[in-house]
Amino acid sequence: MKTERDRVDILRYLSVVPLFSVLSDDERTRLLQGCSLNRVGRGDMVFRTGDVCDSFHVVIVGQVKLYVSSPSGQEKVIEIIGPGHSFAEAIMFLEMPYFLNVQALCDTLLMRVSKDIVFKEVAQDPKFALRMLAGISRRLHGLVQDVEGYALHSGAQRLIGYLLRDVDNKDIEPEQRLTVSLPVSKATIASRLSLTPEYFSRVLHELEADELIKIDKREIRILDVKRLAQYGASP
DSSP states (O other), rough: OOOHHHHHHHHHHHSSSSSTTTTTHHHHHHHHEEEEEEOOOOOOOOOOOSSSSEEEEEESSOOEEEEOOOOOOOEEEEEOTHHHHOEHHHHHTSSSSOOOOEEESSSEEEEEEHHHHHHHHHOOOHHHHHHHHHHHHHHHHHHHHHHHHHHSHHHHHHHHHTTTOOOOOOOHHHHHOOOEEEESSSHHHHTTTTOOOHHHHHHHHHHHEEEEEEEEEEEEEOHHHHHHHHHHHOO
């Protein structure tokens, strides 16, 4: 049962999360009936492969990783989801069990949106259905880009692309410096980039030896953004 504080918080979150921010007050009030807040600690599982999929989720605070595991226990990180972003919508529409695992990378606050309320709103409002489709399409586009990167770019290029993911090439200044804070462990990022942790660390140290970066635990200081970008563009 929702407390009045939860109701107020959920309505506030619905007003700022991109997927729902354009909804009217009446639409958000209807969605509220199927939303709840879920607080999970670092390392806690949100759901596992095979669990019944009766909702999708939005990260309000914190981070989660989406991953699959091989029979031998090897883990492949599919995606790292941060505040304002949602996950599991596509699985929910397929009406099948979850086929991946989701684990909190730190203390995380999630908003759960039930399948029943989403399906009811989709039937009532075609525009809402289009927004859901747009969100799923953006996720698919990102995954296609990942596959393209794995197929066409070397491991070093993928790592450099990750470090420079927020850099606009048109705005790079000569000898520009930048500090990148890794949001999660190097092993998690390596899995996300389809690299082994050993290879990930080796490339970082090679870049440091070439005086392109300086490593300080989870902080990567890029000593010359333009040089690093050119290094990443070379075959």
